[in-house]
Amino acid sequence: MxxxxxxxxxxxxxxxxxxxxxxxxxxxxxxxxxxxxxRIVKVLERMLGDSFEAEEVATETFLKLAAQRLPLSEYxxxxxxxxxxxxxxxxxxxxxxxxxxxxxxxxxxxxxxFDTPLEQVLRNDRVRAVRAAxxxxxxxxxxxxxxxxxxxxxxxxxxxxNIKATSVGALLARAQAAFEKAYRLAETGRxx
Amino acid sequence: MxxxxxxxxxxxxxxxxxxxxxxxxxxxxxxxxxxxxxADRMASSAEAIHALFSRQAAxxxxxxxxxxxxxARFQNRRKDVFSERVPFWSxxxxxxxxxxxxxxxxxxxxxxxxxSPPTRAVARKLLGVFRAKTVxxxxxxxxxxANGKGQIISDLLSSSTTVTLDEQPRDAANVEEAALxxxxxxxxxxxxxxxxxxxxxxxxxxxxxxxxxxxxxSFAELVGRPDLRLPPELAGAKVMVDIPRGVRAVYGECxxxxxxxxxxxxxxxxxxxxxxxxxxxxxxxxxxxxxxxEIGLELTGMTQAQAQSFGRTVDWTSTLxxxxxxxxxxxxxxxVDGQRAVLIVxxxxxxxxxxxxxxxxxxxRVYSLSGFGDPQSALQVAxxxx
Numbered sequence: 331m332x333x334x335x336x337x338x339x340x341x342x343x344x345x346x347x348x349x350x351x352x353x354x355x356x357x358x359x360x361x362x363x364x365x366x367x368x369r370i371v372k373v374l375e376r377m378l379g380d381s382f383e384a385e386e387v388a389t390e391t392f393l394k395l396a397a398q399r400l401p402l403s404e405y406x407x408x409x410x411x412x413x414x415x416x417x418x419x420x421x422x423x424x425x426x427x428x429x430x431x432x433x434x435x436x437x438x439x440x441x442x443x444f445d446t447p448l449e450q451v452l453r454n455d456r457v458r459a460v461r462a463a464x465x466x467x468x469x470x471x472x473x474x475x476x477x478x479x480x481x482x483x484x485x486x487x488x489x490x491x492n493i494k495a496t497s498v499g500a501l502l503a504r505a506q507a508a509f510e511k512a513y514r515l516a517e518t519g520r521x522x
Numbered sequence: 523m524x525x526x527x528x529x530x531x532x533x534x535x536x537x538x539x540x541x542x543x544x545x546x547x548x549x550x551x552x553x554x555x556x557x558x559x560x561a562d563r564m565a566s567s568a569e570a571i572h573a574l575f576s577r578q579a580a581x582x583x584x585x586x587x588x589x590x591x592x593x594a595r596f597q598n599r600r601k602d603v604f605s606e607r608v609p610f611w612s613x614x615x616x617x618x619x620x621x622x623x624x625x626x627x628x629x630x631x632x633x634x635x636x637x638s639p640p641t642r643a644v645a646r647k648l649l650g651v652f653r654a655k656t657v658x659x660x661x662x663x664x665x666x667x668a669n670g671k672g673q674i675i676s677d678l679l680s681s682s683t684t685v686t687l688d689e690q691p692r693d694a695a696n697v698e699e700a701a702l703x704x705x706x707x708x709x710x711x712x713x714x715x716x717x718x719x720x721x722x723x724x725x726x727x728x729x730x731x732x733x734x735x736x737x738x739x740s741f742a743e744l745v746g747r748p749d750l751r752l753p754p755e756l757a758g759a760k761v762m763v764d765i766p767r768g769v770r771a772v773y774g775e776c777x778x779x780x781x782x783x784x785x786x787x788x789x790x791x792x793x794x795x796x797x798x799x800x801x802x803x804x805x806x807x808x809x810x811x812x813x814x815x816e817i818g819l820e821l822t823g824m825t826q827a828q829a830q831s832f833g834r835t836v837d838w839t840s841t842l843x844x845x846x847x848x849x850x851x852x853x854x855x856x857x858v859d860g861q862r863a864v865l866i867v868x869x870x871x872x873x874x875x876x877x878x879x880x881x882x883x884x885x886x887r888v889y890s891l892s893g894f895g896d897p898q899s900a901l902q903v904a905x906x907x908x
Contacts, residue, residue, distance in 0.1 A: 363593050371587045372579060379578035385587055389596050396600055453577075460574055479575040484538045499538065500529025503564070507528070510567055513574070 358402040363392055366409060370416045373480045377420045377464065377472070379457030387423055391416040410490035413482070417473040421464060424472075428465040462516035463509055471505035478502060526550055526557050531564045689725025689767070697721070700769050706887075708769035708797055713906035718771040724798070730762045749826075750817050768798030790895035793903065797889050858904045859884040867897045880904055 370391055374384035394415055395402075405411050464472045470491065477487055488495040526534075526547055533539045534547060551558050694700035701707045703723040710718070738757040742748050774791030816829045854865045863882030879892040880900040891900055 360593065363596065364589055367589050367592055368586050375579035376575040377578070381587070385592060388587075389592065389599065392596050393599060396596075456574070457578060460578055475571065476575060478536070479572045484533070484536070497529070499531075499533030499536070500527065502536075503528035503532040506532065506564075506567060506571060509571055513571075 355399075355401060359392075359396060362395070362402055362408060362412075366412050367392065369409075369480075370412055373413065373476060374416055374420045376479055377417065377476045378424065379453075379460060383423065384420075387420050388416060390419050394419070407489045410486070413477055413490040414473070414492075417476055418469060420476075421469045421472045424461050425465045428462060459513060459516040463512035466512040466515070467505065467508050471501075471508055474498075474501055475505050475509055525554065526561070528560070528564065531557075531561050532568065534561070535565050535568055685727070685729040687726055687728035689727065691722050691724045691770075694721045694723055694769075704767045704769045706769075706799060708771070709907040710771055711773075711793070711795065711903045711906045712908045713903055714773050714793065716773060718773050720770070720772040722770045722772075724768040724770055724796070726767045727765045728762075730760055733757060733759045747820070750820060752817065766799045768796060770794070770796045790893070790899075793891070793893045795889075795891050795903075797887050800883065800886050800888055856880070856901060858882045858889075858901070859907075863904070865897055865900060 367388055370388045371381070371384045374387050375381055378384050378387065391412060395412065402408055464476075467475075474487060474491060477490060482490065484495050484498040487493070487498050493501065530539065530543070530547060534544070539547060551561060692703060694703055697708065697710065700721050700723055733756050735757040737744070738752050738754075741752045742750050771794075773793040773795075816826075820826060820829045852867050854867070856863050856865050858880065859882065861882050861884045863880055866879045866881070867876060876897065877892065877894055878897040878900055879890060881888070881890050882904075883889070889904075891904055893900065893903075
């Protein structure tokens with residue numbers, strides 16, 4: 331049983347939007363969720379360096395899918411749509427987090443910096459630098475790099491990102507150069 | 523053949539160069555030292571970047587997400603406009619259902635009850651009866667949740683829950699009726715000239731939990747921390763929780779269609795105010811709350827030294843602990859009604875308006891006030907309560 335009553339879920343709204351979708355939609359949504367959710371989380375972990383956030387953004391991705399109210403059979407390439415949407419939400423998330431970073435530093439207080447194991451400190455620094463670099467790239471460049479690293483073939487990348495398969499190599503090369511530059515900057519220009 | 527482009531080199535590295543192009547490229551590389559050098563450079567850079575991303579994803583003892591749980595959470599959020607649109611809110615609401623953030627045993631029950639900002643629970647020591655007098659925020663590591671430790675603690679307590687009273691909420695026509703139903707006169711913010719759009723008396727609840735003997739004994743193994751042994755007297759311990767009726771007042775234009783989220787100016791009129799007389803949590807007096815709290819704090823990501831020094835600053839028998847995921851929210855300690863209060867500010871997400879919540883305990887009541895926009899407005903609203 332759910333012990334938390336009066337949770338945010340019951341925010342006492344007079345009219346909630348009814349989920350008026352038919353049964354087939356619900357069933358296909360559930361099977362799409364089971365099929366793709368783990369993969370989407372994996373991609374987002376590559377981008378965000380944090381499984382909690384990856385799951386949050388993955389959930390947002392499926393909320394977006396559900397909000398489209400479009401029968402899933404209508405999607406030419408559902409996996410591609412999910413990859414594109416998830417990485418785009420992920421990069422928006424990274425950018426927003428980067429903008430707010432100084433807030434978080436003050437908010438987290440001393441507890442988190444004090445006595446943290448060295449390995450964790452190094453990981454945190456690396457995660458931060460990768461995120462700072464991704465935030466400096468164009469969203470598209472971040473998306474293509476992360477999706478390629480996740481293991482998408484050129485054809486799949488082309489489908490997911492609406493580009494021509496023949497230009498994937500050149501776009502990757504450019505994104506890679508941009509990332510390298512941004513990462514070096516993020517590493518050396520780190521405030522901490 | 524002219525020199526090979528970076529794009530072609532990258533495609534060659536990825537094994538994506540067409541059969542037709544490959545021989546010509548290889549032939550050129552065999553004669554062009556400069557292009558070979560560029561190809562090597564391209565490969566090592568691509569590998570380095572791939573390694574960076576892969577290490578981003580590296581989580582120790584990775585089992586992947588729990589899809590069934592994730593789907594349930596997803597379905598939950600679809601029903602709830604607020605959390606569907608505001609990840610901070612959902613992080614607090616959905617994730618914090620796991621009662622574990624703060625500590626185990628009675629303290630965990632408190633956490634479980636206050637798991638979401640409509641705050642409920644509490645503590646005063648009186649032969650093992652607790653009632654909240656103040657409030658404290660505890661930052662929590664994500665991997666605490668992600669690695670399923672929260673679930674282990676949740677199971678520890680919630681596997682054996684007996685509900686003895688579960689009242690439904692009732693809408694009240696006016697403040698007088700709400701006072702009559704709730705059994706106390708609710709305070710309302712004078713700063714709002716509009717009447718509450720919803721005035722609701724939340725039902726009373728009573729239940730008890732029994733800490734599972736086997737799970738208590740194997741706890742240290744379950745969480746992978748042999749150093750964290752639960753006190754044996756927790757096994758089979760009963761925790762009684764008694765939550766009285768509360769009053770919720772909702773003001774203004776709270777969005778009921780997702781599209782409304784885009785109009786942030788309207789959202790700032792939305793205000794959700796909940797007040798509940800402190801619940802009572804009764805458990806065995808011999809349970810060492812401070813010890814349980816320290817174990818809980820260590821599980822949320824503190825070291826033993828931190829847990830001890832933080833734990834000492836808190837009287838666990840009278841403190842409402844609110845655990846916050848570090849990355850999802852920041853919090854400040856402020857003063858309301860002359861009491862210590864916690865102002866939680868959600869992390870900016872996309873361009874959606876900031877969500878905030880203000881929680882404090884005063885006059886034997888737990889208050890939770892939440893809204894959108896400038897968090898400082900929370901203090902003005904709280905200051906105008908009559």
